Amino acid sequence: MRKLSVLLLSVFPAIASAAWETNMPRGVTPTSEIAYDIHMLIFYITVVIGILVFGAMLYSIIYHRKSVGHKPAKFHESTKVEIIWTVIPFLILVGMAIPATNALIMMEDTRDSEITLKVTGYQWMWQYEYLEDNISFFSKIDTKSNTARRLNSGVDVTKVDNYLRDVDNYVVLPTDTKVRVLLTASDVIHAWWVPELGGKKDAIPGYVNELWVDIQEPGIYRGQCAELCGKDHGFMPIVVKAVPKQEYYKWVSIQKTNKVAENK
Amino acid sequence: MSANIDKLHDDHHHTPSGIMRWITTTNHKDIGTLYLWFSLIMFFIGGLMALVIRAELFQPGLQLVVPGFFNQMTTMHALIMIFGAVMPAFVGLANWQIPIMIGAPDMALPRLNNWSFWILPFAFTMMISTLFFESGGPAAGWTLYPPLSLQGGDSMPFVILSIHMLGLSSILGAINVIATILNMRAPGMTLMKMPIFVWTWLITAFLLIAAMPVLAGAITMLLTDRFFGTSFFTASGGGDPVLFQHIFWFFGHPEVYILILPAFGIVSTIIPAFSRKKLFGYDSMVYATASIALLSFIVWAHHMFTVGMPLAGEIFFMLTTMLIAVPTGVKVFNWVATMWRGSMTFETPMLFAIAFIVLFTIGGFSGLMLAMVPADFQYHDTYFVVAHFHYVLVPGAVFAIIAAVYYWLPKWTGKMYNESLGKLHFWLTTIFVNLTFFPMHFVGLAGMPRRIPDYAVQFADFNAIASVGAFGFGLSQLLFVYILFDTLKQKVSAEDKVWDGAEGLEWTLSSPPPYHSFEKAPKVE
Numbered sequence: 001m002r003k004l005s006v007l008l009l010s011v012f013p014a015i016a017s018a019a020w021e022t023n024m025p026r027g028v029t030p031t032s033e034i035a036y037d038i039h040m041l042i043f044y045i046t047v048v049i050g051i052l053v054f055g056a057m058l059y060s061i062i063y064h065r066k067s068v069g070h071k072p073a074k075f076h077e078s079t080k081v082e083i084i085w086t087v088i089p090f091l092i093l094v095g096m097a098i099p100a101t102n103a104l105i106m107m108e109d110t111r112d113s114e115i116t117l118k119v120t121g122y123q124w125m126w127q128y129e130y131l132e133d134n135i136s137f138f139s140k141i142d143t144k145s146n147t148a149r150r151l152n153s154g155v156d157v158t159k160v161d162n163y164l165r166d167v168d169n170y171v172v173l174p175t176d177t178k179v180r181v182l183l184t185a186s187d188v189i190h191a192w193w194v195p196e197l198g199g200k201k202d203a204i205p206g207y208v209n210e211l212w213v214d215i216q217e218p219g220i221y222r223g224q225c226a227e228l229c230g231k232d233h234g235f236m237p238i239v240v241k242a243v244p245k246q247e248y249y250k251w252v253s254i255q256k257t258n259k260v261a262e263n264k
Numbered sequence: 265m266s267a268n269i270d271k272l273h274d275d276h277h278h279t280p281s282g283i284m285r286w287i288t289t290t291n292h293k294d295i296g297t298l299y300l301w302f303s304l305i306m307f308f309i310g311g312l313m314a315l316v317i318r319a320e321l322f323q324p325g326l327q328l329v330v331p332g333f334f335n336q337m338t339t340m341h342a343l344i345m346i347f348g349a350v351m352p353a354f355v356g357l358a359n360w361q362i363p364i365m366i367g368a369p370d371m372a373l374p375r376l377n378n379w380s381f382w383i384l385p386f387a388f389t390m391m392i393s394t395l396f397f398e399s400g401g402p403a404a405g406w407t408l409y410p411p412l413s414l415q416g417g418d419s420m421p422f423v424i425l426s427i428h429m430l431g432l433s434s435i436l437g438a439i440n441v442i443a444t445i446l447n448m449r450a451p452g453m454t455l456m457k458m459p460i461f462v463w464t465w466l467i468t469a470f471l472l473i474a475a476m477p478v479l480a481g482a483i484t485m486l487l488t489d490r491f492f493g494t495s496f497f498t499a500s501g502g503g504d505p506v507l508f509q510h511i512f513w514f515f516g517h518p519e520v521y522i523l524i525l526p527a528f529g530i531v532s533t534i535i536p537a538f539s540r541k542k543l544f545g546y547d548s549m550v551y552a553t554a555s556i557a558l559l560s561f562i563v564w565a566h567h568m569f570t571v572g573m574p575l576a577g578e579i580f581f582m583l584t585t586m587l588i589a590v591p592t593g594v595k596v597f598n599w600v601a602t603m604w605r606g607s608m609t610f611e612t613p614m615l616f617a618i619a620f621i622v623l624f625t626i627g628g629f630s631g632l633m634l635a636m637v638p639a640d641f642q643y644h645d646t647y648f649v650v651a652h653f654h655y656v657l658v659p660g661a662v663f664a665i666i667a668a669v670y671y672w673l674p675k676w677t678g679k680m681y682n683e684s685l686g687k688l689h690f691w692l693t694t695i696f697v698n699l700t701f702f703p704m705h706f707v708g709l710a711g712m713p714r715r716i717p718d719y720a721v722q723f724a725d726f727n728a729i730a731s732v733g734a735f736g737f738g739l740s741q742l743l744f745v746y747i748l749f750d751t752l753k754q755k756v757s758a759e760d761k762v763w764d765g766a767e768g769l770e771w772t773l774s775s776p777p778p779y780h781s782f783e784k785a786p787k788v789e
Binding site: 020021022023024025031032034035036038039042043046049050053054056057060061064065066067070071072073074075076077078081082085086089090093096097100101103104105107108148149150151152153155156157158162163164165183187188189191193195198199200201202204205206207209210222223224225226227228229230231232233234235 | 324325326327328329330331332335403404405409411412415498499500503504505506539540541542543544545546547548570571572575578579582583586587589590593594596597600601602603604605606607608609610618621622625626629632633636637638639640641642644645646705706709710711713714715716717718719720721722724725726
């Protein structure tokens with residue numbers, strides 16, 4: 001892999017910040033962790049099935065060929081075999097469905113949340129409203145990325161920090177707090193997705209969808225709109241800044257003071 | 265000898281020559297040929313659009329096209345590949361093969377057959393012409409989700425009318441297939457003795473008749489929302505944007521199987537021929553195909569798990585979707601059991617068929633992963649999905665079509681293709697198809713959404729590889745075109761029974777077959 005990487009870097013020198021991330025992030029919320037666990041469980045099951053099936057094929061291709069003088073057998077049906085390979089996969093599926101259904105029930109349970117964040121998708125930005133604290137602001141792609149992403153902008157995008165993944169206003173959320181996120185949209189369908197916080201949900205005009213996050217570690221988490229929403233669909237990033245509770249309440253009070261100041 | 269017979273028939277029927285022969289033909293072989301050439305042309309047009317997409321995605325930053333045009337490319341690429349390349353290719357194969365496989369002189373409704381083909385060039389001319397409109401072509405994705413699709417420019421009514429025409433063509437074609445199979449089989453050929461390819465097409469034809477009118481309904485509602493003041497899908501008028509997705513995918517999921525069931529039939533024909541052994545579990549293959557077709561009507565919402573369905577709905581669609589793995593698994597196991605203890609040789613059609621089984625199964629595995637709703641919340645609308653459906657459509661459906669062409673080309677033309685070039689074509693295609701689509705799993709899992717013209721730099725490396733693969737894949741297909749023309753120029757004639765392990769009525773005919781395939785119905789034991 002390293003050799004390939006060196007080769008590619010010499011061919012495409014622009015790609016300096018090479019990353020060979022190949023898997024889903026485990027993330028920092030209970031929902032992202034369970035999604036990851038289900039993902040890996042099914043992945044390993046399919047790998048085992050794949051090895052068995054492709055192994056049998058490969059064996060057959062090597063040993064049951066005409067060029068090594070293999071004569072064709074005559075068998076062409078067996079009800080017993082058909083039943084076996086109908087029932088066994090079915091049982092494996094049942095084994096997969098049980099943890100998946102349990103996980104899903106957990107993921108869709110938005111009860112007992114402490115704060116509610118309402119997210120509204122616009123072409124092409126997000127509006128965030130903290131319903132309990134009456135805070136509201138818009139968040140859109142930051143200027144540096146927005147300049148660099150123009151056709152033939154002449155900017156080397158690999159030199160732009162967090163290219164296409166940075167915004168003017170971060171969403172600030174407390175850690176160790178169950179946050180209910182309400183999703184809607186004002187024009188077309190969008191989808192709010194930060195991989196490390198768990199799955200996405202669509203933001204649909206006329207609908208209020210919900211999901212929940214309970215961030216376990218402070219940090220900055222980046223994502224972007226995941227449902228085609230027009231020409232700038234690729235340019236509406238999401239940045240969530242998770243901070244300890246105390247710091248969060250400080251941030252809330254500053255936001256409120258600012259708001260009062262604005263109102264005056 | 266056979267040339268003489270052809271000439272006699274031509275004299276007898278006053279068949280026009282030149283271009284008029286093709287415009288007025290009601291012969292199943294001529295129409296099959298038209299479908300197949302049309303499909304090949306569309307494959308290259310749709311492929312060029314894919315290369316525009318991959319060229320733009322070669323590096324982060326926008327270098328070639330503006331985002332609006334990029335979206336037109338993704339939309340048109342999908343519409344052309346689905347409705348212009350894969351579906352017409354299967355209909356072309358049906359036209360050529362069904363009559364000569366069931367011992368019939370022609371299709372049941374020859375003139376209808378002519379119409380169902382000739383609708384296509386007009387429909388696609390109209391659809392593609394929208395790219396030259398001032399407001400551009402459709403850009404809301406081939407799924408045409410409102411409200412976004414309602415924002416489109418002048419292209420929208422033209423695209424909808426052309427999709428109506430394509431649907432009409434498909435329905436007429438499907439009626440013809442059903443009428444032919446149910447009425448024109450040779451004496452003695454009971455349903456459970458039919459070639460498996462004919463079985464898969466019979467089931468596909470029923471899916472077409474059930475699914476296409478649903479699509480027609482959905483897009484007509486879009487049209488009235490846009491131009492006649494209805495609000496089926498606009499929330500501000502009391503409508504429901506999610507309703508469209510339900511209707512669309514009620515068509516869309518059967519459509520997915522319309523694109524793959526005939527491929528199953530082709531692979532189930534080719535694997536036994538080159539294993540020199542009968543297809544293992546013929547009956548269970550038929551039942552599995554029928555079960556997949558029936559299940560396709562109760563799984564549609566797995567394309568839209570993130571719209572916020574009730575928990576019970578999510579669980580229902582997860583479980584039914586997982587069930588599809590059972591009959592699909594049966595098919596794969598049966599193919600492997602057919603190869604098991606056979607006497608295999610690896611001519612080009614067999615190579616493509618084996619690659620189909622392996623790579624389609626990989627697409628099936630990612631499909632199973634996508635069925636798991638908790639994980640799907642992460643996968644949905646990412647490149648993981650793009651990787652999944654390209655694995656089942658390109659090394660799936662397209663490989664099966666290519667395999668079928670190599671398998672039956674000597675029968676159709678009376679000439680043998682160049683085997684070494686065919687093998688070269690196979691290896692280039694297989695290597696590049698994996699180079700193109702396998703890295704998409706990785707960027708998708710790492711968080712790259714689909715349908716974006718530009719991406720964060722951490723996705724750059726795998727995207728560069730995918731782009732190199734895509735250009736390699738595209739160029740390799742020029743070799744395919746060369747092989748086709750080279751075959752027509754070959755001097756040596758192909759035998760009637762081209763492959764020693766092949767079974768079926770088509771191999772009892774001359775190569776190429778006479779104008780009215782079976783003038784006298786053969787007897788099937």
